[in-house]
Amino acid sequence: MAFLRSTLLAAAALASLSPQAAFAKPLRYGGKLLLTNGIGSLEGSSGGGLTPWAVIAGNETQEGIGVSAHGTIVELKDYDYRSAGIAVGWRDRIELSYAHQAFDTNRIGLALGLGRDYTFSQDVIGAKLRLAGDIVYDSLPAIAVGAQYKKNNNSAVVRALGAKHDAGVDVYASVSRLFLSRSILLSATARLTKANQLGLLGFGGDRREDYSLQFEGSAAWQLSRRLAIGGEFRSKPDNLGIAREDDWVDAFAAYAINRHVTATLAYADLGSVATVKGQRGLLVQLQTAF
Amino acid sequence: MSILFAFLLLQAAPDAPPYALPGEAKVDPYGVDPRNAGATPFPGDGMAKAFHGRDGIRRVVDSMVKAAYADPVIGEIFTGHDEVRLKRTLFEQFCFILNAGCAYSGRDMAAAHKDLGVRPADMNRLVELLQRAMTAETIDFQAQNRFLSKLAPMRHDVLQK
Numbered sequence: 289m290a291f292l293r294s295t296l297l298a299a300a301a302l303a304s305l306s307p308q309a310a311f312a313k314p315l316r317y318g319g320k321l322l323l324t325n326g327i328g329s330l331e332g333s334s335g336g337g338l339t340p341w342a343v344i345a346g347n348e349t350q351e352g353i354g355v356s357a358h359g360t361i362v363e364l365k366d367y368d369y370r371s372a373g374i375a376v377g378w379r380d381r382i383e384l385s386y387a388h389q390a391f392d393t394n395r396i397g398l399a400l401g402l403g404r405d406y407t408f409s410q411d412v413i414g415a416k417l418r419l420a421g422d423i424v425y426d427s428l429p430a431i432a433v434g435a436q437y438k439k440n441n442n443s444a445v446v447r448a449l450g451a452k453h454d455a456g457v458d459v460y461a462s463v464s465r466l467f468l469s470r471s472i473l474l475s476a477t478a479r480l481t482k483a484n485q486l487g488l489l490g491f492g493g494d495r496r497e498d499y500s501l502q503f504e505g506s507a508a509w510q511l512s513r514r515l516a517i518g519g520e521f522r523s524k525p526d527n528l529g530i531a532r533e534d535d536w537v538d539a540f541a542a543y544a545i546n547r548h549v550t551a552t553l554a555y556a557d558l559g560s561v562a563t564v565k566g567q568r569g570l571l572v573q574l575q576t577a578f
Numbered sequence: 579m580s581i582l583f584a585f586l587l588l589q590a591a592p593d594a595p596p597y598a599l600p601g602e603a604k605v606d607p608y609g610v611d612p613r614n615a616g617a618t619p620f621p622g623d624g625m626a627k628a629f630h631g632r633d634g635i636r637r638v639v640d641s642m643v644k645a646a647y648a649d650p651v652i653g654e655i656f657t658g659h660d661e662v663r664l665k666r667t668l669f670e671q672f673c674f675i676l677n678a679g680c681a682y683s684g685r686d687m688a689a690a691h692k693d694l695g696v697r698p699a700d701m702n703r704l705v706e707l708l709q710r711a712m713t714a715e716t717i718d719f720q721a722q723n724r725f726l727s728k729l730a731p732m733r734h735d736v737l738q739k
Binding site: 316318319320321349350351352380424425426427467468469470471510511512513 | 651697698699700702703705706709713719720723724726727730731733734
């Protein structure tokens with residue numbers, strides 16, 4: 289939690305810095321419609337909970353530099369997951385993000401011979417470019433491409449599990465649109481990845497070493513200016529012989545408490561994780577954005 | 579009422595469309611055309627009912643325009659512009675699009691917003707003020723968004739080039 293706190297502090301500090309003087313074109317604050325900046329996904333890029341969207345972090349339009357920070361907790365049947373991250377959105381065009389993920393194996397750690405509460409962790413640095421379109425306006429939906437560099441901090445253990453690498457780069461393309469006439473947001477992402485369980489179990493494996501193409505999607509129904517409910521899907525590679533990996537799904541509710549704070553509650557089914565089946569549980573996230 | 583006015587004025591001077599009604603500032607001549615509204619009307623009377631008819635639409639427009647002039651963020655865009663005419667033409671436009679039985683007699687969106695310097699954040703702010711006005715009128719949220727879906731494509735013409 290200390291990490292979470294320091295990230296939030298850093299976000300607040302960044303938000304209080306005035307970039308006004310540094311650019312020729314004047315900057316201004318605020319301007320996105322509520323919820324249209326998405327939330328911080330598990331890997332730190334803004335979007336849904338499980339998958340990025342073609343939106344840029346923060347509340348700023350093309351006239352500003354936005355910042356968001358988030359903390360996510362997932363309490364699964366046998367594991368706990370924590371992540372925290374920060375993202376900067378430049379003129380609603382470019383997003384840079386960082387997230388730290390920690391995956392606590394609790395009692396399963398003992399069974400795996402790693403020791404109780406053995407924790408896998410990883411750092412993810414992301415970059416995203418919105419190429420065209422807009423999530424609400426214009427004829428084209430928002431279209432973005434992005435990359436996530438992931439560095440696992442448990443090199444020896446993930447290699448012992450069969451992973452080929454302790455670092456990897458995911459690349460993805462996303463298309464997102466809020467269809468106002470139906471109050472429905474749809475987002476789809478195609479991702480090339482070698483990551484095992486996001487990379488927390490390393491990259492590549494005995495079953496497959498190469499990149500594979502995965503699909504991710506979110507559908508949300510906006511019930512009010514502040515509240516949206518929906519579901520997500522994320523297909524996953526299955527590279528490790530000893531630890532089967534399943535596709536992920538969740539059902540979520542996201543609520544904009546105010547212009548700067550969004551709370552998300554989700555029920556996620558992550559299937560088999562690190563040799564143990566039926567990993568379901570609650571995802572809770574708080575995001576602050578400026 | 580506006581139809582009646584338009585009719586009377588057309589009768590009086592068929593060569594001069596009612597660019598400005600009594601009580602409004604003078605406006606340079608322009609071609610009156612329903613396409614100036616920037617969107618086609620909804621079919622049927624469902625949306626007009628959802629907005630509580632012309633009375634409801636008028637309350638929404640009046641409350642949004644009042645809030646816009648007083649707004650600390652976008653108020654200065656409106657300062658110096660004819661509030662009476664804006665309320666009338668905006669009412670006509672909303673009423674026309676919502677198929678509540680009005681004709682739109684105003685300018686097209688590009689001409690109406692020329693040199694106003696509207697930025698994306700300004701437009702989003704106005705959308706929020708409209709959402710507040712619609713919520714105050716207890717208009718169903720799905721109907722609010724359906725209406726916004728007609729306005730959203732106008733952004734290209736509204737924003738400063």
